[in-house]
Amino acid sequence: VDEALPGFVPWPSEFAQRYRALGYWTGVDLYADFAASAARHPQRTALVCGERRWRYAELARDAERVAVGLRALGLGPRDRVLVQLPNVAEFYLAVLALLRIGALPVFALPAHRRAELAYFVEHTQARAAIVADMEAGCDHRALLRDVAAAQPCLREIVVVGDAQELRPFASLYGDGSLPPPPDASEVAFLQLSGGSTGVPKLIPRSHDDYLYSVRESARICGLGPESVYLCALPAAHNFPMSSPGALGVFHAGGCVVLARSAEPAACFALIERERATLTALVPALALAWLESRQRARYDLSSLRVLQVGGAHLAEDVARRIPDAFGCRLQQVFGMAEGLVNYTRNEDAEELAYISQGRPISAADEIRVVDDEDRDVAPGEVGHLLTRGPYTIRGYYRAPAHNTQAFTADGYYRTGDRVRRLPGGHLQVVGRAKDQINRGGEKIAAAEVESHLLAHPGVFDAALVAMPDRWLGEKACAWVVARETAAPSARELQRFLRERGIAAYKLPDRIEFLDRLPRTAVGKVDKRALQARALGPLTGTV
Numbered sequence: 348v349d350e351a352l353p354g355f356v357p358w359p360s361e362f363a364q365r366y367r368a369l370g371y372w373t374g375v376d377l378y379a380d381f382a383a384s385a386a387r388h389p390q391r392t393a394l395v396c397g398e399r400r401w402r403y404a405e406l407a408r409d410a411e412r413v414a415v416g417l418r419a420l421g422l423g424p425r426d427r428v429l430v431q432l433p434n435v436a437e438f439y440l441a442v443l444a445l446l447r448i449g450a451l452p453v454f455a456l457p458a459h460r461r462a463e464l465a466y467f468v469e470h471t472q473a474r475a476a477i478v479a480d481m482e483a484g485c486d487h488r489a490l491l492r493d494v495a496a497a498q499p500c501l502r503e504i505v506v507v508g509d510a511q512e513l514r515p516f517a518s519l520y521g522d523g524s525l526p527p528p529p530d531a532s533e534v535a536f537l538q539l540s541g542g543s544t545g546v547p548k549l550i551p552r553s554h555d556d557y558l559y560s561v562r563e564s565a566r567i568c569g570l571g572p573e574s575v576y577l578c579a580l581p582a583a584h585n586f587p588m589s590s591p592g593a594l595g596v597f598h599a600g601g602c603v604v605l606a607r608s609a610e611p612a613a614c615f616a617l618i619e620r621e622r623a624t625l626t627a628l629v630p631a632l633a634l635a636w637l638e639s640r641q642r643a644r645y646d647l648s649s650l651r652v653l654q655v656g657g658a659h660l661a662e663d664v665a666r667r668i669p670d671a672f673g674c675r676l677q678q679v680f681g682m683a684e685g686l687v688n689y690t691r692n693e694d695a696e697e698l699a700y701i702s703q704g705r706p707i708s709a710a711d712e713i714r715v716v717d718d719e720d721r722d723v724a725p726g727e728v729g730h731l732l733t734r735g736p737y738t739i740r741g742y743y744r745a746p747a748h749n750t751q752a753f754t755a756d757g758y759y760r761t762g763d764r765v766r767r768l769p770g771g772h773l774q775v776v777g778r779a780k781d782q783i784n785r786g787g788e789k790i791a792a793a794e795v796e797s798h799l800l801a802h803p804g805v806f807d808a809a810l811v812a813m814p815d816r817w818l819g820e821k822a823c824a825w826v827v828a829r830e831t832a833a834p835s836a837r838e839l840q841r842f843l844r845e846r847g848i849a850a851y852k853l854p855d856r857i858e859f860l861d862r863l864p865r866t867a868v869g870k871v872d873k874r875a876l877q878a879r880a881l882g883p884l885t886g887t888v
């Protein structure tokens with residue numbers, strides 16, 4: 348316990364003991380689990396990235412050579428390392444190598460920009476960053492140079508591709524011995540939370556807890572050495588990493604095929620070429636794939652399961668999937684904080700259309716409660732609370748927020764409103780957290796509001812969801828401008844971009860009001876604003 352990473356909230360010892368006694372926590376670290384799989388299947392293909400392919404023996408050897416290189420940079424146990432990479436093989440090489448030496452990847456999404464990256468580096472005191480050179484028109488070297496100039500802790504910038512004066516990822520491959528692996532009870536990495544607060548929250552996941560969810564996910568999804576997983580979502584996201592994701596596929600000895608983008612034609616071509624059996628999408632992409640006329644031009648017959656999760660999947664869209672793709676639909680309702688639900692192969696087929704699945708583990712404790720934390724009657728809608736062997740007990744370095752985000756007895760308040768069906772399956776019917784789910788990308792309203800409020804011409808601001816046919820939800824900002832210096836919608840948009848935030852957080856619309864509607868207790872009435880966002884709007888940007 349004295350060894351734990353500062354800022355990590357461990358499970359109470361009686362829970363930890365129980366999870367070990369029940370065989371959920373095995374004491375195996377994430378790299379050791381990968382290495383064991385590599386030893387079982389040395390000649391099988393583990394990873395495909397464009398024209399490059401790695402057999403398991405090769406991937407393990409390369410990851411260990413990168414680990415030697417990272418050690419040579421002075422990185423070691425518990426050092427935090429920002430990882431921001433697109434879907435390229437070096438993402439897994441970097442992550443496996445960091446896990447091997449006990450350093451903690453801090454996962455950023457490719458869309459994140461200066462404001463988010465600076466915050467991650469500052470909050471974690473990251474010593475190094477591993478990034479792409481250019482991606483989607485953005486120079487990540489320049490971004491990280493900017494971040495490093497303000498954050499002296501960040502001493503090494505490793506670049507995949509053209510490193511300029513920075514350190515090339517290719518220079519990391521070294522030969523030498525490696526130190527003992529980390530203890531499995533330690534934090535393995537820091538994952539990003541969807542969040543609902545002014546600054547993003549980071550999620551510390553331990554080797555023990557994460558490996559349990561990965562192992563069980565691989566089993567539930569029936570993965571084996573013949574499985575071929577197309578990774579179309581951003582590889583750093585919890586869903587394609589662990590549900591069962593790439594780590595589940597590695598655990599089972601299968602093959603991960605990286606798609607550089609989730610664009611339908613490119614993915615269909617990869618499914619055909621690599622005979623992919625499984626892939627995971629958010630609903631917005633599932634809809635785009637369904638509507639794509641390219642579908643008929645490719646042989647998708649290898650596909651056995653299409654997973655959809657991350658946001659609400661409309662029932663009519665769900666029902667179209669099996670016929671359109673000649674495969675089963677599996678709904679996945681998960682969260683980077685832990686709890687993951689799957690619809691199962693053995694379930695009544697109907698449940699895959701009308702429910703978001705049931706928890707991975709018999710030890711997942713589920714409560715559905717009212718506003719006063721009292722259990723609702725069976726079948727009633729309420730707030731979902733959960734604790735269990737792979738659900739965190741606290742965010743990283745966020746003690747004040749943790750008192751609100753968790754109950755006194757350690758349940759995580761998911762912010763989701765659910766109904767529990769008699770067999771234990773959950774239906775997600777809404778959300779109580781102040782968040783916009785834009786096609787699976789989560790936007791914390793308070794975070795964008797605080798950026799808007801930083802503009803001298805903004806007196807008040809509120810971000811709410813508005814429905815969108817393709818993305819499910821988009822974001823609408825309601826702004827009260829100061830009379831003297833009222834900015835235009837266009838100017839605010841530019842201002843936000845210059846603040847350095849991810850493009851998906853930029854409001855899709857900005858509307859002006861004289862004052863924000865308030866509830867009886869004086870809080871901004873977001874429901875009223877949401878209802879108003881349904882009406883005709885003017886401030887399109």
Ligand code: J2J
Binds near residue numbers: 682
């Ligand atoms: C409705 N809302 C959903 C679903 C997540 C697997 C799958 C998804 C995530 C993920 C993940 C939903 N229907 N099927 O980490 O391992 C919303 C809920 C939830 C939040 C979590 C995984 N699946 N959601 O999406 O951390 O609001 O994880 O609390 O990004 O997404 O978001 P995130």
